Amino acid sequence: MPTNDDAPHANWAEADADEHVHQKYDPRPVTRFDRVSDDARSPSLWLRPVDPNTEHAETERYGVSVVREGEEGNEPFAHTEGFEAARRVAKAFVEAYERAVDGGSDSPIEAGKEAARSADDAVSAPV
Numbered sequence: 001m002p003t004n005d006d007a008p009h010a011n012w013a014e015a016d017a018d019e020h021v022h023q024k025y026d027p028r029p030v031t032r033f034d035r036v037s038d039d040a041r042s043p044s045l046w047l048r049p050v051d052p053n054t055e056h057a058e059t060e061r062y063g064v065s066v067v068r069e070g071e072e073g074n075e076p077f078a079h080t081e082g083f084e085a086a087r088r089v090a091k092a093f094v095e096a097y098e099r100a101v102d103g104g105s106d107s108p109i110e111a112g113k114e115a116a117r118s119a120d121d122a123v124s125a126p127v
Contacts, residue, residue: 011036012094015044028060029083033090035097043068043109045093047086050076061123062086064093064116066109077113078122085121092119 015034028049035042043066050063063076064086078093080086096115100108116122 011098012045031083031087031090033094041068041070043097045090046074047083047090050079064089066093066112068109078116078119080121081123085123088121089116089119092116 012033013036015032029047030049031047033045035044046065046067047062048065049060051061060082062080062083062085064078064080065074065076067074078089080089093112093116097108097112100111105111
C-alpha cells in the first residue's frame with residue numbers, strides 16, 4: 001500500500017518496490033514512487049543501484065528511471081552518487097513533471113527528465 005511519508009510531492013506516493021529477488025542479494029534500497037491518479041498510465045519513478053554490490057566498489061551509483069504501465073523499458077535517464085542524491089534527483093523530476101501537468105504540457109515526462117538531468121545531484125546521463 002503506497003504511503004506519502006517520504007514521497008517527493010503530494011501527488012506521488014512511495015510504493016512497495018517488489019524487488020524481493022534484488023533485495024535478497026543486494027541490501028541497498030530500491031524505491032518506487034507512483035503518481036497518485038485515476039489515469040492508469042500515470043508513471044512510476046524507480047531509484048535503484050546500478051553498480052554491482054561488491055566490497056571493493058568505489059562508488060554507490062544509483063539510476064533514476066521512469067516507467068508507465070504497459071510500456072517496455074526501465075533504463076535510467078540519470079545517475080547519481082548515492083541513494084540520498086537519487087531521492088533529490090527524483091524530487092526534481094517530480095516537481096517539473098507536476099508543473100508540466102499543471103501547465104497542460106503534452107510531455108510532462110520529458111520535462112521531468114530534463115529537470116532531473118540538470119539537478120545538482122545528477123552526475124551523468126547514462127552511457
